[in-house]
Amino acid sequence: MTTADPTERIERAEIEDTSLLAFYRDMNAPERRTFWACAAGWALDGMDFMIYPLVIGTIIALWKVDAASAGLAGTVTLLASAIGGWLGGYLSDHIGRVRTLQITIIWFSFFSLVCAIVQNFEQLLIARAVLGLGFGGEWAAGAVLMGEAIRPQYRGRAVGSVQSGWAVGWGLAVLSQAILFSALPAETAWRWMFVIGALPALLVFYIRRSVAEPEIAAEARAKQAASGHRPALWEIFSGPILKTTILASLMATGCQGGYYAVTFWVPQFLTKERHLSIVGSTGYLSTLIIGSFIGYLVGAWLADRIGRRNLFLIFSIGAMAIVLLYTQLPLTNEILWVLGFPLGFFASGYFSGIGAFLTELYPTRLRGSGQGFCYNFGRGIGALFPFLVGALSASTSLADAIAIFAVVAYVLFFAAAFALPETRGRVLHAD
DSSP, X not given: OOOOOTTSSOOBOOOOOOOTTHHHHTOOHHHHHHHHHHHHHHHHHHHHHHHHHHHHHHHHHHHTOOHHHHHHHHHHHHHHHHHHHHHHHHHHHHHOHHHHHHHHHHHHHXXXXXXXXXXXXXXXXXXXHHHHHXXXXXXXXXXXXXXXXXXXXXXHHXXXXXXTHHHHHHHHHHHHHHHHHHHSOHHHHHHHHHHHTTGGGGHHHHHXXXXXXXXXHHHHHHHHHXXXXXXXXXXXXXXXXXXXXXXXXXXXXXXXXXXXXXXXXXXXXXXXXXXXXXXXXXXXXXXXXXXXXXXXXXXHHHHHHTOHHHHHHHHHHHHHXXXXXXXXXXXXXXXXXXXHHHHHHHHHHTHHHHHHHHHHHXXXXXXXXXXXXXXXXXXXXXXXXXXXXXXXXXXXXXXXXXXXXXXXXXXXXXXXXXXXXXXXXXXXXXX
């Protein structure tokens, strides 16, 4: 059976009300339960990932780890998440979005606890890698679940608003850091940070009770069972869908490579090159996080207002410009504090369109596999950026290393997004 061309049979819903909260006002009870479950999942996902960048300075000091090796732990988490995302997406096509979401949340919550009790850096590296499998799978299952549960005229805003939960999770991680590192010695506080990272497991109880499988996904699996045909793992690399997979993977690489090059190393940039204490840097990171949260919401609104592609093109240029200002100009700490808002805004806001965009690029029977692979391929290659920034910082300043890799990533993001079609308002079918 050949893969259907995603450009065929395109039906689009008219987007009449473009206000940000229109989707929420018009939701029924099951849609709202799915929305809040996925938003909470994203928040706890973001908190779990951002814990390591926040404790990286402590890890370097306690275990005498060089910057490149410390960055490698972030890299292996993202590389593993690339594999986990592809497999998690494929699994969601076969056993369901909701069931896969539960499995992956329990997985990465458990291994966050393992990170809290490791005795050396090598053990931490392994634990973070295994955690990454669930981390990637959770995004794949949750993104497809949201994309299919929401009507096409609201999909960009709903999925984008869920994405804003990442900034909430980031904020929770920074708040936890400020509290724990003020109350406990650093050699103990970092372990409790990872204990907090296990909190997502509690979300599973709510998901089991309240969230239903999207009808379109259930219908597609029923058709597969009736026909006896189950899509192969590699089917997204065949036929006319291959071009979509390649371009979407490159786009995801650019958008995530830029994000990780910036957000992974900014805490260390503030403490190492700006000589702020861990607690003193909290205000700077808070401005960055507030900008990120507002960026997600504005990006969600723009995804339905001006389209996914235009959102990506505008925000990639904005992110590139702000990164260069933030890292390359001899600015005072006060100005740097102010610039944290637009940095967070542009470096995060484009993610609001990614989930809906990837959902709309693939037919339902391949959606989990396609979306999971492309986004997490981008995670995997983007995962190299924390390591490469850390390695380059050994021969140049950390600010220069961040700027170089961020600019390369955002140029790739812009070019790939420009080559892909607009999908705003696309109606999904059980194909």
